[in-house]
Amino acid sequence: GDSVTQMEGPVTLSEEAFLTINCTYTATGYPSLFWYVQYPGEGLQLLLKATKADDKGSNKGFEATYRKETTSFHLEKGSVQVSDSAVYFCALLIYNQGGKLIFGQGTELSVKP
Amino acid sequence: GAGVSQSPRYKVAKRGQDVALRCDPISGHVSLFWYQQALGQGPEFLTYFQNEAQLDKSGLPSDRFFAERPEGSVSTLKIQRTQQEDSAVYLCASSDWMDPNTEAFFGQGTRLTVV
Secondary structure, eight states: OOOOEESSOOOEETTTOOOEEEEEOOOSSSOOOEEEOOOOHHHHEEEEESSTOOOOETTTTTEEEBBTTTTTTOOOEESGGGHHHHHEEEEEEOGGTTTOOOOOOOEEEEEEO | OOOOEEEEEEEEEEEOOEEEEEEEOOOTTOOOEEEEEESSSEEEEEEEETTTTEEEEETTTTTTEEETTTTTOEEEEEEESOOOOGGGEEEEEOOOOOSSSSSEEOOOEEEEEEE
């Protein structure tokens, strides 16, 4: 079945370090891919998305490129801030399933000053 | 409303008790989803409504779980005879779906603890 696998956390970085959170997926159709973020005490928020192969989603300094050949959608940021501390979820959406999202298990990021 | 609103935010239930969780989606949003998020895990799909029609309930874990959206706006997730394994955060999301790639907006969730 369709699934998403993320690297395990927690990930602890110093401020201004480079961030990569790996995400790979398995899907029988042609999914759209998303990164959602959950800040402490808040609900899930869409961070970025890509709807077809080779698309790059970007927002708030974060980027991810939809790689169909490696079935991956890794999240990157060149210089993290303390305020980026949160849990990050990779997710896929299959068009013909009504917009249902399939999530990875989440990766907790902690950025130290 | 300004966002997806869920109530209550926290619910403690004794094992065997019935509970009802409410979701107020963003006004005018056609699609509404319920997800279950266990501690330390990603959300897992439970059920999906398009207006008042429940189009997919494949994720409901047992027949103790029931969801409705009778007028195509507010939705209620009901869990009968709660068990300890039902303890989780229940998330509601809505989207203005003609294109499923449209962003889904999530509520803050209801944290259910069964004791």
